[in-house]
Amino acid sequence: MFKYGGYTGKILRVDLNTGTVEVEALDEEMVRDLIGGNGIAARYLYDTVPAGTDPLSPENALILMNGPVQGTRVPAVGGRTVVVTRSPLSGFFIDAYYGGHFGAELKFAGFDGMIITGRAEKPVMLVVEDGDARLVDAGPYWGMKTFVFQEKLRSEEEYHESEITCIGPAGENLSPMACIISGVHAAGRGGVGAVMGSKQLKAIVARGSGGVRVPNMDALEKYCDGIVERMQANPATSKVLPTYGTPAIVAANNKLGLLGTRNYQVEVFTEADEINGEALHNKAFVKSASCFSCPIGCAKLFRMEGEEYGPAESVGPEYETIWSYGSNLANSDLKSLIAADRFSDEMGLDTISAGSVIGMAIEAFEKGLITKADTGGIELKYGDPKLMMELLKQIAANKGFGKVLGAGTREFGRRFNAEELAMETKGLEIPAHSPRGYPGMAIGYATSNRGGSHQDGRPSAERGGAVDRKQKEGKGEYIVDVQRMTTLADCLVACRFTEGIFGLTTISEDYVDIMKHVTGMDYTIEELFDVADRVYALERAFNAREGATRKDDTLPYRVLHEPIPAGPAAGEFMEPAVFEKELDAYYQKRGWDVKTGLPTEETLRRLKLDDVASDLY
Amino acid sequence: MPKLCVDENKCTDCRICQLVCSARYNGIYSPKLARISKKCGIMPDTTSTDVCQNCSDAPCVAVCPAEALIQPNGEGMVTLDESLCTGCAICVDECPYDAIWFNEETDLAYKCDLCGGSPECEKRCPTEAIYVCGEEAV
Known part of the structure; x- marks a missing residue:
């Protein structure tokens, strides 16, 4: 048993070049110095990936890591996981986080994390179950959208009740804006999905019957009760987030005059009331959802009738997406925001970067820095949800003008002499x-x-x-x-x-x-x-x-x-x-x-x- | 019958019910050892719960060869006397609600007994989705 509570003490090391999967012990001193999650993953990345490694080459490492708290009842931390790699979008370090249940399930399956290198010859998935892991052919699933894939896999007896971390078509197509999806949650930023796609790794599937031990269960349970009481006394965690989720921030920022609009050319969106937390709650709210062990339940299932933009049913949009696909594009069509959020999750696309580069491209078009000759014949304009959907499809396909957009705002600026319009630092688009x-x-x-x-x-x-x-x-x-x-x-x-x-x-x-x-x-x-x-x-x-x-x-x-x-x-x-x-x-x-x-x-x-x-x- | 009821529309699939259950009875956080089981598809409006319904003339009581499952007069709460359980697991297969499980480590069956009347999961469910219902509810 590992020296410290909370950890399994085991890490998976997967080499997709050779198809080998090895279990190694987590180093106790490393745990003391770096605790877990981002800390331990940063150390593994630094030690595993040499300078100058192409992010989409087999030599790059895709690292998933838990911290000590995953799988416990410590409120609002139990199911999260971090993905760390060298970003194909920025070229720098990236750590992308996602909620849901995967982190806890991975721990119940016996592991604190995994380091994945190499590239499989054919699409594979890594199946982790009760202290063991194996690579399985994922050919039949390659090309599937993320929700369809997860439902399909879970319907199979072998993977019943498993938690799945996967990529969609955007990751498979190596879009630098591709994210990783688990359930309805995204490890959104920096193109981590493209790194997974470059390894021909469709999914990581976890299922475990184990548990997490702590030194003194009664003391921890009492401490958790105390945190819950403090959450109940805090308006953000007891009322605002449970009722509206993050969309509540739309009204707050717009009132301050700080809601990025039209690629941050202005910061007041006159139609913000159409897409704020109240509007979503009143017109589309179905049900709240939580990550593992979280009493807040900030995730909201929204649904609206009519499929002119595709299915308008999604857990989200979150605040960032309401900005990126909404005010940033001067788009106040609520239904299109729900549909675009769903589409992005299904394709595995980062909504922040995708919305930011579309907003920038429209500004560049309006200013004459690009023309129809650059956009594949499309006229770009703000306030056009159908155009937004079309461009999102192109980015996910990573072809034509979509490939130009998907390379990010920094690259777009360099290409079209439009650097002054790029809202990024280190090549990663700034959010809302x-x-x-x-x-x-x-x-x-x-x-x-x-x-x-x-x-x-x-x-x-x-x-x-x-x-x-x-x-x-x-x-x-x-x-x-x-x-x-x-x-x-x-x-x-x-x-x-x-x-x-x-x-x-x-x-x-x-x-x-x-x-x-x-x-x-x-x-x-x-x-x-x-x-x-x-x-x-x-x-x-x-x-x-x-x-x-x-x-x-x-x-x-x-x-x-x-x-x-x-x-x-x-x-x-x-x-x-x-x-x-x-x-x-x-x-x-x-x-x-x-x-x-x-x-x-x-x-x-x-x-x-x-x-x-x-x-x- | 007194039993745990779950308003699935309020349930956010946080699994806190399973965590406090396994913490209390097993001293470990392990949803698989909890006496209540949650399932959910990709979308959150697909939650479902497996937990003992304390059936009248409970079939698990009828098949238990060791008389470890007890329900006086065929009504009310079904309790499991672990000291009598032989680990045959016949009750696990018999339960129409998939609400009895088998612990491989202890070789014993386990099921919800409403924590004797004041369930931990009910107390700690953040959305009050879990509650004791039935005419003999405490």
Whole structure:
């Protein structure tokens, strides 16, 4: 039995070149230093994938990892999993998370995670069951959409009641915007689905009859009851999210004048009431759903009659998708948003990046930077849901103009001399939390190792008023502590919706308590800061090997040079001089070199990353 | 009959019922060891539950060769006396609701007994989807 509670102590190592599947022990010291999830996966990626590896080559690794809490009752963390790889969209480190039930089932099947390299000769799936794993022919399923595939597989006696992680046609077609789907949940960002597709791996199927042991069940159960009580006392986790889900954020951001519209040209969407949380709830709500062990139930099944855009039935759209396919495209057709969300899940397509590049292309078309000669004869315009559906189909097919779009906004900008319209950092499209209106989040986007993600740093405290949204001074240092919290939560693989309970702006005692109750390990807060810093430095070192420096920690041109033109937040943006000053402060607080944007040798050695220090210096 | 009822429209498939059940009776988080079983398709409006219905003249009681399953006068709660259970698993096959299971480690059958009247799962179901119903409900 593994030394610490919560873990199975076993990792699968799969080589698809040779078809070998091996079980190896999880290293206890590694667990102590990196905890799990993103932390352990970052270490495996750094050690497995050499610099310059083509993300879609067999040499890239696809790493799925649990943390210690998956499979337990610790609220809102139980079923999540992280996928880590080198992104074909950004070329940098990517960690993409998904909820649902897979993480828990993988643990009940006996494993904390897996490292998959190579490329199968023919489509395969990895079947993991009760301490064992095998590769199975997936030829009959290749080409299937994700929901159809999962239902089909579960209808077969052999895979009855299994949890499935899979790709759809977008991943098979190697779209750099392809995501990985499990149930109705997506590991969305950075093209992780294309990496899976490049390995000819259709799915990972888990089924287990095992369980998760903890040092003192009574103490943990009591602690969980206490967290639930705190969730019940918090309006976000007891009312807003259970009732409306994340679509509630649409109205809040639009009221502040911070709802990205028409590729962030403006930030007020005059038709936002048509697509906000109330509208979805009143016109389309069917039922709530939860991830494993979560009492919040933020997922919403929405359904509307009529199939002019395809089936309008989906768990979602979430807030990000309402922005990306809605306000960002000036599209207020609610039914089309539900249908496009469903289509994207079925094809396995990241709605954030797909909506962002479509919004950018329409702006480029309107400004004459591209013409019908570039779009395959299609006229691009905002407010056209049928056009949106057509372009999504093309992106998923990864052909023609769809292939141009699917390469992402950075590539699109370079190709058509439209870089000033690209809303990305490090090649990953920024999502729906305004970098002009949330300066802390802006520095989070800029310094995120994965690029334009709202998960390295958070907008929540600035949006809710816990910190002054408009203050820019000090936000560089501020976001370091927020990132420490998000990084640590990613090691546990905890959902961000615990942030209102465990703390919005830094690592709290709750993480000490969770680690103690679940694993039996005693950490101080300072030691947890070190874990988070170690993991973030590891990610940064991976990027450094791919050539990343301070110049990559930047923001879109629009954010740095074009103030919000109108509305409640008119005039707000991130002045370059302010940004650079805050970036300096950010690096200094982290113990990183302000010139290179990389951890110093001293910092790396302090974090027990001597091998990384030797690689970089 | 007193039994656990589940309002599937309220159930979000969080499986907390299974977690608190296995935590209490097995000291481990393991849905497969829970005395209540949840199933769900890809879409969340497809949840279903398997749990003991405390049938009148319960067929499991009738077939138990060890008289380990007990239901006085053929009415009310069916309880399992583990000290009498021989692990033959005939009851598992007989249950019309697939609500008796077999523990490979202990070689014993297991089923819901409403925690003696105040079920853990009912107390902790976040949406109040689970409740004790039936005319003799506590």
